[in-house]
Amino acid sequence: MIFFLCFVIFLIGLYCVIVKKNILKIVIGIAIMEYAVNLFLILLGYRWEGVPAIVTETVTQAKFVDPLPQALVLTAIVISIATLALMVSLCIRIHQRYKTFDITKIRRLKG
Amino acid sequence: MLPLYLLLFLMILGSLVAVHTRTLLSAVISLSLVGLVLCVTFLYLQTPDIAITQIIVEIVALVILIRAVATGKEVSDIKGKKEVFSLVAVIAFIVIFGYFAYQALTFIEFPKFGYPLxxxxxxxxxxxxxxxxxxxxxxxxxxxxxxxxxxxxxxxxxxxxxxxxxxxxxxxxxx
Structure with a gap:
């Protein structure tokens, strides 16, 4: 059930990417999809009544949440901010040249 | 368990507002709301490292997106002409995706929530x-x-x- 709510967030982002005509709305949709995928991976590694995976004297190792998805999601979050900055800079350049964010009007091939 | 559902519903609500609002600035603010709720969700799921990274990245993303919004004078939503084709494509995507998600969650060996592999x-x-x-x-x-x-x-x-x-x-x- 909780995974399906996560899929709903992903599908909202997919809808935004496919339907919207504003180029910044497409960037927003991609960001929403990234959030949903990161949340899904973290949900896969959750354990009931788990504790953070940090070794101390008092905590037993059997209660740790899964550290592997967390490490990979940490990588994915940092990469997502870099790609967001790249997309936004492309949007700014496109707006300087075409004076619009509408993707139906951006169709000249002349560089 | 209940706070997790509430946080996820808040995320769904925030992303719906981000998709459907008319002004770009409020869409960006709603997207940032989704990111901050995601940060709280990570804290609830016992992953403090991801929560710290997420909140820093979220603030930087908000600044970058506001810079992009401030570029254009036009902030209103753009209406397209071929809405019908897009809606059909979206419905097809959702049906295929839902079918495969259902298959993956029921028939293939898939970890239940709370019991990780x-x-x-x-x-x-x-x-x-x-x-x-x-x-x-x-x-x-x-x-x-x-x-x-x-x-x-x-x-x-x-x-x-x-x-x-x-x-x-x-x-x-x-x-």
Missing amino acids: MRVSQFYVEEGLKKTGSANLITSVVLGFRAYDTLGEVTVLFAAVLGTLVILRGVGRKK
């Missing part, structure tokens, strides 16, 4: 402190066991920053 990471949990000397197991995975992944991440980050600088550079090459 610990095939690989059992070794990391047992040997992490001894082999890498880091009490935080996430650090030991990122910088010790999976250090080549981190090298790839840094490469991608470098390429993206370089691309951003090249695109936004003011002076172009003379012809």
Whole structure:
């Protein structure tokens, strides 16, 4: 059930990417999809009544949440901010040249 | 369990507002709301490292997106002509995606929520402190066991920053 709510967030982002005509709305949709995928991976590694995976004297190792998805999601979050900055800079350049964010009007091939 | 559902519903609500609102600035603010709720969700799921990273990245993303919104004078939503085709495509996507998600969640061996598969990471949990000397197991995975992944991440980050600088550079090459 909780995974399906996560899929709903992903599908909202997919809808935004496919339907919207504003180029910044497409960037927003991609960001929403990234959030949903990161949340899904973290949900896969959750354990009931788990504790953070940090070794101390008092905590037993059997209660740790899964550290592997967390490490990979940490990588994915940092990469997502870099790609967001790249997309936004492309949007700014496109707006300087075409004076619009509408993707139906951006169709000249002349560089 | 109930707070998790509430947080997820708040995320769905925020993303719906971000998709459907008319002004771009409020869409960006709603997107930032979704990111901050995601940060709280990570804290609830016992992953403080991801929560710290998420909140920093979220603030930076908000600043970058507001810079992009401030570029254009037009902030209203753009109406397209071929809405019907897009809606059909979206419905087809949703049906196919839902079918495969249902198959994956029911028939294939899939971990239930709260009972993670610990095939690989059992070794990391047992040997992490001894082999890498880091009490935080996430650090030991990122910088010790999976250090080549981190090298790839840094490469991608470098390429993206370089691309951003090249695109936004003011002076172009003379012809």
